[in-house]
Amino acid sequence: RSTLVSNVDNLLEFDRTIFYPTGGGQPFDTGTIRVSGKSYNVIDVIKKGDALLHKIDSPLEASRGEVIQEIDWNRRYSHMRYHTAIHIIDAVVHHSAGKYGLITGSQIYQDRARVDFDFPEFSRELADKIIDDSNLVIAQKHPILIKEMTSEEALAIPDLARTEPGRELIRKLSMVRVIEIVGVDAQADGGTHVNNTAEVGKIHLSGIESKGRRNKRMNIVLGSR
Incomplete structure (x- = not known):
């Protein structure tokens, strides 16, 4: 579980994350996040400065709230x-x-x-x-x-x-x-x-x-x- 702290153009930032971003030759994790009972697919994870931004596949209106994260473990x-x-x-x-x-x-x-x-x-x-x-x-x-x-x-x-x-x-x-x-x-x-x-x-x-x-x-x- 984590907390959504920012949502700008479907790029989400959390207070903590289990998702790995692209870096060092290793690709980003994919998976899902669940907010207010609805699931969204994470399709990219980008490191920008000290922030990790999670790109989702459909619009999310909330900019705050509790989130359940799940990565694609096989990947x-x-x-x-x-x-x-x-x-x-x-x-x-x-x-x-x-x-x-x-x-x-x-x-x-x-x-x-x-x-x-x-x-x-x-x-x-x-x-x-x-x-x-x-x-x-x-x-x-x-x-x-x-x-x-x-x-x-x-x-x-x-x-x-x-x-x-x-x-x-x-x-x-x-x-x-x-x-x-x-x-x-x-x-x-x-x-x-x-x-x-x-x-x-x-x-x-x-x-x-x-x-x-x-x-x-x-x-x-x-x-x-």
């Missing part, structure tokens, strides 16, 4: 599994490639994902090895923890942010959210994740692409858990 859980899979792949690449293999981008969908790395040389054989090693991590059933620490504490941990833009973002924050795959890796991250690597399921490599001289892409799909 959210799929995003969680893919987001954690990308973190595992990134950890494997980072620990094997060092200064090479920095992640340059990713995009999550409900049924697939892609992840891009800075590699001077890349091949299907190397990609297969990365995926095989990632699946070993998944099979080891590592717990996944969410922690918060100060900006100073985060900057003191090597590779918590692996790019200068990431480090610059940490410098601007007072508190930093960290995702730790216990015994494997830790990164500053604001996305949603599963509780254990076993929940990810098996990663399948559906293809590789060259997106530039050094920018290489892996496309993945997840099998059943």
Whole structure:
């Protein structure tokens, strides 16, 4: 339950929310809200400054009131599994490639994902090895923890942010959210994740692409858990 605090052109803001906005390569949550006995579909969630705006599919006259929120759990859980899979792949690449293999981008969908790395040389054989090693991590059933620490504490941990833009973002924050795959890796991250690597399921490599001289892409799909 939450309270509606603003309604401008069917963009709703609540005092708290369970909906995740688009960000960090992860799509927004969909679902429903219920106000005064009537349900509305949430079709987009937008972060604007410190506010999260929820776009609904039909007009709502109220600008205040109690709200019941419900997300599409199947969609959210799929995003969680893919987001954690990308973190595992990134950890494997980072620990094997060092200064090479920095992640340059990713995009999550409900049924697939892609992840891009800075590699001077890349091949299907190397990609297969990365995926095989990632699946070993998944099979080891590592717990996944969410922690918060100060900006100073985060900057003191090597590779918590692996790019200068990431480090610059940490410098601007007072508190930093960290995702730790216990015994494997830790990164500053604001996305949603599963509780254990076993929940990810098996990663399948559906293809590789060259997106530039050094920018290489892996496309993945997840099998059943």
